[in-house]
Amino acid sequence: MLTRQCPVTTTMVGMVSGGRATASTVDGSRSLAAPEQTWFSTDSVPPSRRIAEWETHHASMLVGLRTRLGTGTQLRAQTSTLRLPRIRVAKVNGSPHSVRRTAEDVAAHPVSGVIVYIPLQGINEFTHRTGSITVGPGRGLVCDGDTAFARTFPQGVSELVIQLPRETLSQLTDTASLRRPTPLYLDPDHPSNHAARELTQLAAGALDRGLRHGQRLETRLLDLLSGVISRPLTDTGPIQEALAVISESHCDPKLNASCLAQFIGVSERQLSRLFSATGRSVPQTILDARLTTARRTLADPAWATAPMAEIASTCGFGSQAQLSRGYRLRFGIGPLRHRKQLLEDAG
Known part of the structure; x- marks a missing residue:
């Protein structure tokens, strides 16, 4: 049986020609009749223009962001992007830097969909209005593209970025938007995460080798992505959302039952009943999260000489006592005694 394949277009951008970077033939449309693959690298762009060219390309392909570098550093970044009719997939590699998406960026470069971040190497921090989420191998993230956030890449970045229009998201998950960023647990060694493992391998392989069989590739990518994000997005009842907020924001000393209930849209009494059914109270759950973070901090050699009052404040406690x-x-x-033991045990 013969299968008709969609035509494929490839575009190279970021190459210097006559002192100017050649423009992409991509028109920025969120809907394509045929698959297209685009490559971009800052290596062929003069250092003084790298950030501007990178931001322009990223805005046209994925999401509008503002890039910042550390003092005395230069940006080196490469990306390969597949623009398919119902999904966009990119592989992004870059040197240490940070990015942010402001309300002005959302207005200038709307996404009208969600963004899925799947890390390949390194650890980075995703900060939003209610807290932050650590993203690294085995733990990804899905967020609404039309929201403000910031990300830091102290070790550089190597990740897959997937953009889903709201219509496609609705087809996959029966929801068209996200109230808040949601972690994705993608441990490739866990048997239940075979979809995440195949999704990562298939997308990364297609981006490295070049686009082949666009229509069949898109169908398979969407099938796998549905298995990865459907459960996290549907398991968003009040208790799950409250636990997620505690996980991300427990280091804020102002977090308590009252502001937690207000954020997720229930009364404090209702929130208390929900937690009682789990056998724990809201204050106990917040305290447990802070204590777990405190223990992890005490075991970190980077905090070996930090005053205990500073550790208490960093982990969300009102005082050292x-x-x-x-x-x-x-x-x-x-x-104090436990920190000494933990550091000695770690050698």
Whole structure:
């Protein structure tokens, strides 16, 4: 049986010609009649224009962002993008930098859909209005593209970026938008995450080798993506959303049951009943999250000489005494003594 394949267009951008970067033939449309693959690299762009060219290309292909570099550093970045009729997939690699998407960027470069970040290497931080999410191998993220956020890449970036229009998202998950950024657990060694593993391999392979069989590739990518994001997006009842907020925002000392209930749109009494059904109260859950973060911080050599008051504040405690009391009750040892033991055990 013969299968008709969609025609494929390839475009090279970021190549210097006559002192100017050649323009992409892509018109920025969010809907294509045929698949198209585009490559971009800052290596062929003069250092003084790299950030501007990178921002322009990223805005036309994926999402409008503003890029910042550390003092004395230069941007080196490459991306390969597949523009398919119902989905866009990109592989992005870059040197250490940070980006942010402001309300002005949303207005100038609307996405009208969601963005899925699947890390390949390195760890980065995604910050939004209610907290932050650590993204790294085994833990991705899906967020509404038309919202403000910031990201930092202290070790550089190597990731897959998938953009889904709202119509496609609705077809996959029966929802057309996200109230808040949602972590994706993508541990490739877990048997239930075979879809995530195949999605990563298939998308990365197509981006590295060049586009082939566009229509069949898109269908398979969408099938796999549905398995990766459907459950996290549908398991968003009040208790799941409250737990997610606590996970991301427990280091804010102002987080309590009242502001948590207000954020997720329920009464404080209703929130208390929901948590009672789990056998834990809201304050207990927030305290447990802070204590877990405190233990992880104490075991980090980078905090080996930090004052205990600073650690308490960083982990969301109102005072050093509050940290000490809660820590001793939870772990049976004071935080100062435990830090010494943890660092000795780590060599």
